[in-house]
Amino acid sequence: xxxxxxxxxxxxxxxxxxxxWTILAMLFxxxxxxxADRATxxxxxxxxxxxxxxxxxxxxxxxxxxxWSYVLAQLPGGWLLDRFGTRITYxxxxxxxxxxxxxxxxxxxxTGGAAVAMLFALRLLVxxxxxxSFPGNSRIASSWFPTHERGTAAAIxxxxxxxxxVLFAPIMGWLVHTYDWHSVFYVMGALGIGxxxxxxxxxxxxxxxxxxxxxxLQYIKEGGAxxxxxxxxxxxxxxxxxxFAAIKELLSNRMLLGVYVAQYCITTLTYFFLTWFPxxxxxxxxxxxxxxxxxxxxxxxxxxxGGIAGGWLSDRLSKSGCSLSVSxxxxxxxxxxxxxxxxxxxxxxxxxxxxxxxxxxxxxxxxGALGWAVVADTSPKEAGGLSGALFNTFGNTAxxxxxxxxxxxxxxxxxxxxxxxxxxxxxxxxxxxYLFIVGDIKRVVLTKSLTKPPVK
Numbered sequence: 001x002x003x004x005x006x007x008x009x010x011x012x013x014x015x016x017x018x019x020x021w022t023i024l025a026m027l028f029x030x031x032x033x034x035x036a037d038r039a040t041x042x043x044x045x046x047x048x049x050x051x052x053x054x055x056x057x058x059x060x061x062x063x064x065x066x067x068w069s070y071v072l073a074q075l076p077g078g079w080l081l082d083r084f085g086t087r088i089t090y091x092x093x094x095x096x097x098x099x100x101x102x103x104x105x106x107x108x109x110x111t112g113g114a115a116v117a118m119l120f121a122l123r124l125l126v127x128x129x130x131x132x133s134f135p136g137n138s139r140i141a142s143s144w145f146p147t148h149e150r151g152t153a154a155a156i157x158x159x160x161x162x163x164x165x166v167l168f169a170p171i172m173g174w175l176v177h178t179y180d181w182h183s184v185f186y187v188m189g190a191l192g193i194g195x196x197x198x199x200x201x202x203x204x205x206x207x208x209x210x211x212x213x214x215x216x217l218q219y220i221k222e223g224g225a226x227x228x229x230x231x232x233x234x235x236x237x238x239x240x241x242x243x244f245a246a247i248k249e250l251l252s253n254r255m256l257l258g259v260y261v262a263q264y265c266i267t268t269l270t271y272f273f274l275t276w277f278p279x280x281x282x283x284x285x286x287x288x289x290x291x292x293x294x295x296x297x298x299x300x301x302x303x304x305x306g307g308i309a310g311g312w313l314s315d316r317l318s319k320s321g322c323s324l325s326v327s328x329x330x331x332x333x334x335x336x337x338x339x340x341x342x343x344x345x346x347x348x349x350x351x352x353x354x355x356x357x358x359x360x361x362x363x364x365x366x367x368g369a370l371g372w373a374v375v376a377d378t379s380p381k382e383a384g385g386l387s388g389a390l391f392n393t394f395g396n397t398a399x400x401x402x403x404x405x406x407x408x409x410x411x412x413x414x415x416x417x418x419x420x421x422x423x424x425x426x427x428x429x430x431x432x433x434y435l436f437i438v439g440d441i442k443r444v445v446l447t448k449s450l451t452k453p454p455v456k
Contacts, residue, residue, distance in 0.1 A: 014215035020144045020153075022211065026202045027137050027157040030094060033192050034133050035164035036172070037101045038066060040188050041123065043172040044181035051108060051181065052115050065120050067399035069127035074396070077131035078389025079243055081139055082382070085230050087203050090136040094196035097129035102189025105182040134372065135388030142376040142384055143230055144206055146223020148318040151327065154373035155311025159366065161270075162304035166297055205230030226381055245449035246383050250390055253444055256378060258437030260394035262332075263371045265430035267398040269339055272423045273299055273362055275403045276416075284416045285351055295355050299362035306366025310335055314370055325441045328374050329434050335368025336427040343424040346417045368430070371395070380446045387444070 041048075041062065048054070054062070080089045104122045107115050137157050145153045168188075175183045204210070206217055206227040221227045250256055278296045281287045287295065310331040318327040342361035345354050371391065379387035406419045 014213050016215040016219055017211060017213040019206075019209050019212040019216060020149075020220060022202060023140060023144050023209075024153050024156055026199065027140060027153075028160050028163075030090075030195060030199060031133070031137065031157050031160035032164045032167065033094075033188070033195055034097070034130060035161045036168040037097060037126065037188050037192060038130070039165065039169065040101060040104070040172065040184050041066070043169065044176055044184045047176055047181040048107075048119075052111070052119075054116060058116050062116075062119055062123055064400065064403075065123035066127035066130075067396060069124040070131055071393055071396050071400065073128040073131035074135070074389040074393040075247070075386070078135050078383075078385035078387070081132050081136055081385025081388075082241075085205075086136045086139045086385075087200070087205070087230065089132050090203070091196055091199055093129055093132045093136070094192055094199055097126050098189045098192025098196065100125040100129060100189075101185055101192065103185075105185030105189070108180075108182050131389070131392075132385070134392050135375075135385045138372050138375045138379065138388040138391075139229065139384045140203070141372070142379065143226045143228075144220060145376075146220050146225050147324065147377065148223060148315050150224075150376050151314030151318065151331075151370055151373045152308075152311040154370060154376060155307045155314070155366075158369050158372055159304045159307030162300045162307065162366065165300040166304065169297065226384075229381065229384065241382050241386075241446065242449045242451055243386065246380075246386055246446060247390065249446060249449050250380075250383070250387055250444070255438050255441065256387065256390075256444060258433045258439070259371065259374055259378070260391055261437070262430040262433035263391055263395040264398050265426040265433070266336070266365065266368060266371060267395040268402045268426040269362075269365045269423055271399050271402040272406065272419075273303075273365075276406050276410075276419065277358070280416050280419075283410075285354060287351065298355055299359045302359040302363040303366040303369075306335065306363035307369055308366075309363075310367035310370055311373070313367070314373065323440075324377060325439075328370055328377065328441055329438070332368040332370050332434050333431050335364040335366070336431045338364025338367065339427040340364075340424045342420050346420055364427075374441060377441055378443055380444045382446055382450065 045063075077089075077093075100122050104119065104126075107119050107122070110118055138154070141150055141153045141157070172184045172188070175187060206212060206220060206225065208230070217227065273296075277299070281295055313331045314327050317330060318324065322330075339361045341357055341364070345357050348354050348357065372388075375388050375391050376384075402423075405422065406416075409418045409422060410416060
């Protein structure tokens, strides 16, 4: 049922409601839990490894399980979003990844190979269940936010990945210390399951939301929001696209391919900080584990602030009359230049200066993390989930390759110097991609893969 008033005249006299910001707050909360659940295994890892008697090799397989299934499930997750809509698909995503996280706490009741197999399987399931999350965020941003606010919206929900580290890492560490590693999975799983039902209460399409008024609906629609994107998906109509033909058409689009390649490079920076940065501080800089744990949170704070700043700058440029291409590319290119500063750590001796430069680099990564805003700007109306899934597949492939490549570099050279150059070089490739491959940023119109008339 359409709860929003339809009279255009009302939109001219009413004070706009702010339902879209409630939607964004929900996206931020869910994405925070999303990243916190990803981190449960690393926080619980040392105690879990000791209790189950796992070898380093076995733990390596456990750590990698999430990324493999997360990447492989991107395209099916994108298809589900386009086929059944974001609200219901995302609900099951939150519920299932939280359930699998909670079940991981019960692994302690098993021993030996059975425990390892169940742990690996549950991490695979968590990764697969989380796959629709970021493409879903992008679809919601497309339908709820006008173009000149979309950069801020994407930056805010994307910055939740840093906020999750700052907020939940100490809490999960306290749970492990005070109780045991099982408690981390039980608590985080329960939080997610509860949040999934809040999601159903809060999330609706613009035309169906009970709190939106005609003024806000008119404002976001005239600003370029795809307000009918969700109202045309109820799970009963046939798909409008040939999925495999759409994938081919999307991958043959130079602009999108440039965006996808750049996202792989940008996500390489993310996974360096998520995986190897604490090891770098201990092994290369000689810090204690306790000090490294504290220091590692500082780039996360910088990344959070950078994410907000990048979104603000992008939308400020848009409101001042700059083209969409200039508004999006300027923060991305600037941010990646700042990220390249980490190479300078190879020539710095002072620990605190190294931390400052690394924080600057991750601040830059946050500023440049506007990829999801670009996805919301460019995805075809009929295949927003699919386009977001391809984008996320390219990006999170870095979660598989980056830890391995850096491991080989460190093992073969005995130093992180080459690793920092490798990560900085990825930032340079991202700049090249946006400046010389992407071209004008604009919404893609499918022509070869439609099986029904396009969404109006």
